[in-house]
Amino acid sequence: MASMGSAPFLVEANADFTLMMMRNLKLSSPKFGSVSGSSFGHSGARGRGRGRVNHLCSRGLLCLVENNKRIRASGMGFGMSEESEKMVQGTIEKSKQVLAMQKELLEKIAERKELVKSINSELSLEEGNGISDEHSNESLNESLLSSVENQNGGTVSSNYVQSNEKEIPDVSVLGIDRGIDKCEEDDKLSLAEKALATQYLDELLNSNRYETIAPDTVAPYTEPIEIPIGTRPTNHIIEILEGMSESSLVEVANEADIVESEGEKAPPLAGENAMNVILAAVECAPWSKAGGLGDVAGSLPKALARRGHRVMVVAPRYSNYAEAQEIGLRKQYKVDGQDMEVTYYHAFIDGVDFVFLDSPNFRNLQNNVYGGNRMDILKRMVLFCKAAAEVPWHVPCGGICYGDGNLAFIANDWHTALLPVYLKAYYRDNGLMKFTRSVLVIHNIAHQGRGPLDEFRYTDLPEHYIDLFKFYDPVGGEHLNIFAAGIKAADRIVTVSHGYAWEIKTSEGGWGLHGIMNENDWKLRGIVNGIDTKDWNPKFDVHLKSDGYTNYTIETLQHGKRQCKAALQRELGLPVREDVPLLGFIGRLDHQKGIDLIAEAIPWLMGQDVQLAMLGTGRPDLEDMVKQLVSQHSDKIRGCVGFSVKMAHRITAGADILLMPSRFEPCGLNQLYAMNYGTIPVVHAVGGLRDTVTPFNPFEESGLGWTFDCAETNKLINALGNCLMTFKQFKHSWEGLQRRGMMQDLSWDKAAQQYEEVLVAAKYQW
Numbered sequence: 001m002a003s004m005g006s007a008p009f010l011v012e013a014n015a016d017f018t019l020m021m022m023r024n025l026k027l028s029s030p031k032f033g034s035v036s037g038s039s040f041g042h043s044g045a046r047g048r049g050r051g052r053v054n055h056l057c058s059r060g061l062l063c064l065v066e067n068n069k070r071i072r073a074s075g076m077g078f079g080m081s082e083e084s085e086k087m088v089q090g091t092i093e094k095s096k097q098v099l100a101m102q103k104e105l106l107e108k109i110a111e112r113k114e115l116v117k118s119i120n121s122e123l124s125l126e127e128g129n130g131i132s133d134e135h136s137n138e139s140l141n142e143s144l145l146s147s148v149e150n151q152n153g154g155t156v157s158s159n160y161v162q163s164n165e166k167e168i169p170d171v172s173v174l175g176i177d178r179g180i181d182k183c184e185e186d187d188k189l190s191l192a193e194k195a196l197a198t199q200y201l202d203e204l205l206n207s208n209r210y211e212t213i214a215p216d217t218v219a220p221y222t223e224p225i226e227i228p229i230g231t232r233p234t235n236h237i238i239e240i241l242e243g244m245s246e247s248s249l250v251e252v253a254n255e256a257d258i259v260e261s262e263g264e265k266a267p268p269l270a271g272e273n274a275m276n277v278i279l280a281a282v283e284c285a286p287w288s289k290a291g292g293l294g295d296v297a298g299s300l301p302k303a304l305a306r307r308g309h310r311v312m313v314v315a316p317r318y319s320n321y322a323e324a325q326e327i328g329l330r331k332q333y334k335v336d337g338q339d340m341e342v343t344y345y346h347a348f349i350d351g352v353d354f355v356f357l358d359s360p361n362f363r364n365l366q367n368n369v370y371g372g373n374r375m376d377i378l379k380r381m382v383l384f385c386k387a388a389a390e391v392p393w394h395v396p397c398g399g400i401c402y403g404d405g406n407l408a409f410i411a412n413d414w415h416t417a418l419l420p421v422y423l424k425a426y427y428r429d430n431g432l433m434k435f436t437r438s439v440l441v442i443h444n445i446a447h448q449g450r451g452p453l454d455e456f457r458y459t460d461l462p463e464h465y466i467d468l469f470k471f472y473d474p475v476g477g478e479h480l481n482i483f484a485a486g487i488k489a490a491d492r493i494v495t496v497s498h499g500y501a502w503e504i505k506t507s508e509g510g511w512g513l514h515g516i517m518n519e520n521d522w523k524l525r526g527i528v529n530g531i532d533t534k535d536w537n538p539k540f541d542v543h544l545k546s547d548g549y550t551n552y553t554i555e556t557l558q559h560g561k562r563q564c565k566a567a568l569q570r571e572l573g574l575p576v577r578e579d580v581p582l583l584g585f586i587g588r589l590d591h592q593k594g595i596d597l598i599a600e601a602i603p604w605l606m607g608q609d610v611q612l613a614m615l616g617t618g619r620p621d622l623e624d625m626v627k628q629l630v631s632q633h634s635d636k637i638r639g640c641v642g643f644s645v646k647m648a649h650r651i652t653a654g655a656d657i658l659l660m661p662s663r664f665e666p667c668g669l670n671q672l673y674a675m676n677y678g679t680i681p682v683v684h685a686v687g688g689l690r691d692t693v694t695p696f697n698p699f700e701e702s703g704l705g706w707t708f709d710c711a712e713t714n715k716l717i718n719a720l721g722n723c724l725m726t727f728k729q730f731k732h733s734w735e736g737l738q739r740r741g742m743m744q745d746l747s748w749d750k751a752a753q754q755y756e757e758v759l760v761a762a763k764y765q766w
């Protein structure tokens with residue numbers, strides 16, 4: 001470990017001098033204007049360029065001013081010692097190398113852009129000839145699944161391979177005469193076959209969704225510039241080099257976005273607030289997803305990158321991910337006294353570095369991210385957090401590590417709550433990572449990583465840290481609470497709605513941690529989640545391109561939704577009727593989601609002319625309950641017990657109404673997706689549901705859905721009764737509700753700006 005004494009101070013001053021030299025070289029960036037002049041002040045920087053100059057320095061303005069003082073104080077000024085001159089020369093050489101690399105990178109991107117353009121124009125020519133991309137994908141899709149089907153003696157529902165909507169499959173062929181559709185049938189496939197099919201499908205779908213710029217196809221892997229661990233000055237130089245190339249990096253990010261989302265308005269840039277951000281999560285869609293956390297980890301980082309931050313996601317690698325390339329780096333971390341090796345994979349997608357950590361501990365958990373006993377899970381989380389904390393030192397992204405200055409980690413839920421603790425105990429307490437901050441996001445405070453106190457030894461922390469973890473409550477007695485420790489250690493805390501930020505400070509909503517939340521209220525903020533407006537958009541949705549479904553927009557809503565509804569009814573084997581309200585439920589089968597309230601409302605509901613489609617997996621008793629409901633009311637109810645992203649999208653598009661009677665809901669994403677698809681939510685007004693679903697007001701023709709104020713069956717029935725009446729009798733009001741829902745800006749851009757404010761607040765927190 002390098003000392004933090006006077007030598008580094010000198011080099012730090014040299015780094016600033018290098019910055020000045022670079023300015024003399026009249027660096028210019030087309031995006032941020034030119035940066036010229038030899039002054040240390042701001043006069044040489046114009047317009048947006050000014051923000052970038054500040055950003056070159058790890059702590060922005062503050063640092064620039066501080067370092068000016070230091071240079072004067074150390075007498076460096078314009079006269080340099082021979083040694084200093086050598087160092088500056090060395091730095092300039094390195095910067096030249098980096099610039100050359102960046103140039104090469106940009107050239108390759110330009111080439112790829114040309115390639116994409118020519119492919120697009122070829123495709124549009126082909127479309128003119130009646131051969132669309134969509135169709136070719138579909139037929140590939142079809143033949144792939146047909147082959148899986150054949151290997152299994154036709155056990156896979158034929159409508160999964162159905163692309164011709166005129167061929168309505170026989171219900172018994174679909175296996176839905178029992179009411180339980182193909183999610184269960186899927187289980188009959190062998191694991192290997194499933195993996196093969198999933199891999200092919202993923203590739204197929206991701207080729208539609210992502211412009212992947214894998215590092216080995218863009219720039220050859222280059223040895224990272226050596227960063228002696230813990231030496232701040234070197235990192236400082238790296239930051240300057242990064243700063244020089246940052247405009248190019250932002251351009252790279254924007255290039256990807258341009259290909260992806262033509263016509264979408266870019267959000268304002270972060271300017272001088274631009275930071276290095278690393279989001280660590282144990283789920284990340286589309287590679288791994290058990291619930292909403294996966295969606296957030298897959299999409300919030302892209303929104304931050306669009307604002308000009310350098311953003312990385314670190315997640316475990318549970319299986320082979322086609323997009324990610326191994327980077328040839330291995331590290332070992334101790335878990336329970338054993339050395340565990342971690343291998344690193346990298347992909348650069350939509351302006352974000354995705355770094356996947358591979359270890360035997362993570363493998364084959366693709367569909368069971370939280371699987372195993374408590375000890376298995378704890379050891380996985382310890383390994384993940386230990387390795388994630390050092391990713392900015394070791395993992396070169398585009399050739400250059402993030403470094404630990406101007407850096408903030410975003411940890412998520414209890415699984416990564418050890419990360420803020422490790423940052424403090426391993427590094428900050430030892431004078432390392434002094435400028436690295438952590439933000440902990442609470443997606444669900446009900447899960448806390450509780451265990452007996454003696455499990456503290458697995459965390460590998462100094463003994464006195466046990467106080468952070470030790471927690472007493474009447475339910476658990478004295479125990480180890482990982483979430484509690486993370487909440488105390490993090491520099492800032494975010495939770496996913498304003499309502500939930502309030503609820504977790506109450507004894508009803510804090511699940512025992514309300515006292516700690518109140519004590520840490522000063523650093524808590526509620527930020528409502530956004531949605532990925534490419535994945536969850538009826539205009540682009542890849543799951544609506546076959547089997548009779550169709551993409552639609554607010555302009556084509558009535559026709560498009562009608563078609564999707566008919567396709568869903570057909571797919572599920574329900575009578576195809578436009579006039580019957582089709583209700584949907586999607587979610588983990590858990591006490592939280594209130595599925596039992598729906599079950600209690602079934603006797604009333606079955607007396608109405610309705611259809612109900614349910615999709616969920618979770619507690620075995622609740623899964624059985626769903627199966628039972630389906631078998632009792634097979635003319636009106638269909639259930640899919642399993643996890644199917646495709647089915648989730650199709651229910652969201654095809655249903656008229658989405659039920660979310662959650663007992664508590666930190667934010668909830670399904671109601672946001674529903675509104676974006678013109679599907680009307682009926683929700684318990686709690687947490688994020690209350691924040692996002694304003695109740696329908698028939699007098700003013702305002703509002704977005706129906707809410708009820710207490711998680712009770714009669715309240716649900718009351719709200720749903722009004723909703724059904726409006727659907728049947730007040731078509732104009734119904735269309736108004738749909739249109740208002742679809743017209744909202746539900747994108748991540750607004751939330752990303754608020755996250756940025758939190759990150760900046762953390763940055764200046766000492």
Ligand SMILES: Nc1ncnc2c1ncn2[C@@H]1O[C@H](COP(=O)(O)OP(=O)(O)O[C@H]2O[C@H](CO)[C@@H](O)[C@H](O)[C@H]2O)[C@@H](O)[C@H]1O
Pocket residue numbers: 290291292293295296443444496529586587588615616617642643644645648665666667668669670688
């Ligand atoms: N069987 C199934 N098949 C396919 N897809 C399925 C599925 N069951 C659920 N999903 C999908 O998983 C996601 C669930 O999102 P929620 O916000 O409801 O999640 P969850 O309670 O897991 O997350 C927690 O974190 C999120 C993110 O912050 C908060 O919104 C939320 O309130 C909090 O409880 C949605 O994308 C949904 O479509």
